[in-house]
Amino acid sequence: MPSLTTSHELRVLWRARPAMAAVLLAGHAAAGPRRARRGASGTRARQGGLRKVPGLGWVSADPVVARTVLTDHRHFTIVGEGGVGHLWAQILGDWVLDLFDGPGHHDLRTRSRELFTESSAAALVSGAWSDQLVAARGTLRDGGTVDVARLATVLVGRMMISLLGIPTAGPPTDDDAARAFATGERLASIALGSAGSTYLSGEQVAAAREIVAELTSGVPDGWRSAPPDTLLGRCRELGLGLDETTGLASLLMVAGTETSASAMSRTAALLVDTGEQHRLLARMSAERADPRPRAPGEPDAVENVVREGLRVTSPASVIGRGVAADVEVAGRTLRAGERIMLLTWSANAGAGPFRADRPYVRETRQLWFGAGRHLCLGAALARAEIAALLHALWDDGAPLRVVDRRAKSNVLVPGYERLVLTRA
Ligand code: HEM
Structure with a gap:
């Protein structure tokens, strides 16, 4: 499928989980060409985007169906079988159900709205990363x-150490950071087998609890005494209790480690593999030569690539939900107790191949961060992280080439294990 994305990207998906890669590609093929679908009217055309697959449940690669499901909180739930809340409740306890859905979730999101703003995200990134990026x-x-995959792992690990107050023997080293990242990866890998069911075995629950205890061991201390300009201190000031803060900390760890690292190195690889780095460099140079003010919300050259990289890589390639009550979607009747998988990678990638200057795609919006009330809490931080890496790699104006690469195998979030770059 040469026009969909690069062969290297397809390999990254394939190495992560061949079965999931097959589902994503089949979903894309079944959704059909965008233009044809948009032109066709009504239910019949849209049904192609929602089908029942034995062993998986309902599956859709249609961005409109995905948004409909993610914003319909009456009929779909993240805490029912098929949603990540269902996994977490088994690991952390039933109190999570209230944190993930309904009034408890609404209250948590309202209080935590200020945790990652554009400006706090930029400050977090420059505080935790500037030395490594300069180097x-x-x-x-x-x-x-530079092995960008290793660099992304260390950077994201450092971010987690600083956000969660993970204790280290002295000032955190790159090895501490890689260790924190690997522990988060182990926790996420417990969800690997959840494509068919989100029920965990007793052993999986015990292993996950042990990892959560390790990752969050610094939380009680931080929550009690960290200054208000740290994440844990801010959680306390926002009125979040210790349980909620611990739950949120575990969530950040799982939601914001592999996803960010994946987007960082895959976007760097895409820029090189597609030759779009030359367009980026030309646009950066034009912006430097003529620094005109931009309209509110108008991205600069790097911010545009960040959005495009997120669209094409969509590291959270699938979002699951349980059906809470019978509902009709795209001409199909979904019954309470069933599950639905939204193939966000297929929905987003369907808009076309990677282009550094692609304008905003209205149909997908920012589906790579989900939609509705569970829309990614760390979106601003993720964008700032990817932008910081791209600036470090391309601000000097020189094109890069890939010297060596290896995709990760058997992981939940597709990504690179090694991506070595040097000047072209
Ligand atoms: C490229 C990086 C990232 C991607 C692609 C991504 C994607 C997503 C998606 C798709 C969801 C919605 C899941 C659902 O509806 O079931 C989500 C939720 C979430 N993300 Fe991210 N994420 C990224 C980075 C981060 C970072 C850096 C953090 C924080 C440090 C973070 C924290 C969260 C949290 C807490 C939620 C749960 C929100 C809720 O349920 O209300 N994410 N993310």
Whole structure:
């Protein structure tokens, strides 16, 4: 499928989980060409985007169906079988059900709205990452190589150590950061088998509880005494209790580690593999030469690539929900107790191949971050993280090439294990 995305991207998906890659590609094929679907009218055309697959339940690669489901909180639930809340309740306890859905979730989101704003995200990134990014830029300038996959792992691990107050022996090292990342990865891998069912075995629950205890061991201390300009201190100031803060901390760890690292290195690879880095460099240079004010919300060249990289990679390639009450969607009747998988990768990638200057795609909007009340809480942080890496790699104006790469195998979130870049 050469026009859908790059062969390297397809390999990344394939190595992560061949069965899931097959579902994503089949979903894309079944959704059909966008233009034809938009032109066709009514139920028949839309039904192609929603079908029942044995062993998986309802599956859709249609962005309109995905948004309909994610914003319909009366008929679909994240805490029913098929949603991630169902997984978490088994690990953390039933109190999670209130944190994930209904009034408890509404209250948590209202209180935590201020946790990651554009400006707090930028401050977090420059605080936790600037030394590593300056060093990587210097290495490339000197003609050396940078393993962007390792760099992304270390950066995201550092972010988690600083956000969650994970205890380290002294100032956190790159090894501490890689260890924190790997622990988050282990926790996420427990959800690997959940495509067919979100019920966990007793062993999986015990293993997950042990990891959560390890990752959140610094939370009680931080929640009690960390200054208000840290995440844990802010949680306390916002009135979140220790249970809620611990739950939120575990969520951040799982939701915001592999996803961010995946988007960072895959976007860097896409820029090189598609040759779009040249368009990016030209646009950056034009912006420097003529720094005109931008309209509110208008992205600069790097911000545009961040959005495009998120669209094409869609690291959370699937979002699951349980059906809470019988409902009709796209001409099909979904029954309470069934599950639905929204193939966000297929829905987003369907808008066309990676282009550094692609304008905003209205149909997908920001489906890579979900939609509705569970829309990614860390979206601003994720965008700031990816932008910071792209600036470090391309701000010097020189194109890069890939020296070596290896995709991760058997992981929930597709990504690179190694992506070594140097100046072209
Ligand atoms: C490229 C990086 C990221 C992607 C693609 C991504 C994607 C998503 C998606 C699709 C959801 C919705 C899941 C659903 O509806 O079932 C979500 C939720 C969430 N994300 Fe992200 N995420 C990213 C980074 C982050 C970061 C950096 C953080 C925080 C440190 C974060 C924190 C969260 C939280 C807390 C939720 C749950 C929100 C809720 O249920 O109300 N994410 N993310």
